[in-house]
Amino acid sequence: MAYLDNIRTFVRVYELGNMSAAARDMRISAAVASSRISQLEDHLNVRLFQRTTRLLNPTEQGNLFYQGAVKILEAVDEAEADISSVTQTPRGTLYVAAPLGLGQRLVAPAVPKFKEAYPLISIRLRMSDRKLDLAAEGLDAAFFLGVPEDSNLRIRKIADCPRVLCASPDYIRQRGQPKNSEELKTDAHDCLNLRYPGAPEFQWPLRSQDGVKRVTVTGPFESDHGDVLTNWALDGHGIILKPVFEISEHLASGRLVPVLAEEPPIPIQMACLYVHRRHQDPKVRLFMDFMVDHIQASLPSE
Structure with missing residues (x-):
């Protein structure tokens, strides 16, 4: 060896x-x-x-x-x-990636349970909000929010996750509720964006009476770490666009409140991506089946 x-x-x-x-x-x-x-x-x-x-x-x-x-x-x-x-005894090591919010809240808690069910399989979990190249980085699977750019990858859809525009009560008291999405383009409001190297100009897809419109937003702060954006919003520094599962506890406690309810963001797809040949590996199939079931059961109801 x-x-x-x-x-x-x-x-x-x-x-x-x-x-x-x-x-x-x-x-x-x-x-x-x-x-x-x-x-x-x-x-x-x-x-x-x-x-x-x-x-x-x-x-x-x-x-x-x-x-x-x-x-x-x-x-x-x-x-x-x-x-x-x-032999029907899957073994070996799986290399898996996930965005920080999804990884911390939904993937990581299930890994020990998977290991308990399949003790001969080891998991190497990487969590990052940056864009990943599965083939170049030797990954067996990667969880993803959105629509992947690489058409050579296979997609196992998990759910369509509702999202919300929200801010802290302190921010709303100081800046007021945005009257419409057009205000998000101006200095009237500060929007907090998730950025990573090579990311395009960020747009928020919102539903309107005329269908889906993509609003290009800017703000004083940007980060490639989703939880940093949440903390900035909690501290009153701006408006964030987030999947509900990432901030459900803050919405329930009132530390974050929805804004622009009449123009809600469209849901975002949550999926597991893999290189086609990897799905022939029984341990990859077992892992994806296990995690899809676990995540679907763990997502908050709308």
């Missing part, structure tokens, strides 16, 4: 472009990761990476070996999946 471990380490270093990042991702030390790359280079008698003090770039041989290495790992994973199907 040592040679296979070396190949897996090489692939993660290649994909992440950083030894330390790959080591963290694989739960090993940077020294171990470096040692595995060196062993692989000694075995192949080539230099796989060109190292400088700051950069780690694959060589021509490294680029060539990566193509074959990915095929090797895919073949091994498929073989293990076939064995799991025959």
Whole structure:
């Protein structure tokens, strides 16, 4: 297994472009990761990476070996999946991602329950509000809110989640209730937006008498962390657009109150995404079936 471990380490270093990042991702030390790359280079008698003090770039041989290495790992994973199907004892490690709000509230609480039901399967859960590339980051599945841009991914729909525009009572006292969505475009109100590198201009899709309209909004604060936006709204700094499941406790307590009820936001799709070939793996199917059932049961009723 040592040679296979070396190949897996090489692939993660290649994909992440950083030894330390790959080591963290694989739960090993940077020294171990470096040692595995060196062993692989000694075995192949080539230099796989060109190292400088700051950069780690694959060589021509490294680029060539990566193509074959990915095929090797895919073949091994498929073989293990076939064995799991025959023995009906799914085993192995699943790499899963989720947005912070969804991950913290709905996915993470269910992971120990899944592990209890399937003790031979380990879960590596990454939570981030940034955009993820499933194939490049070696993910088996990723939970998602919205409509994915990558048409090559398969989608397992979980639910259409209602959303709400809301703000704190202090904000409403100071700035007043917005009379219509057009006010969200002006300095009359501050809107708090979720942003990440490369994100387009943000628009809030709202229902009106004329159908769905997309309102381009701006505000004084932006963050790539959804809970930061919620905390800013709780402190009276602006209006947020949020799935109800993320802020249901604040709505129930009155710390956040709905605004523009006559122009509500359209629901957002919650889904689980996976690369098509991954769904052939029994442990991926088991995980998705388990999590879909758990999340659907955990979502607040409208």
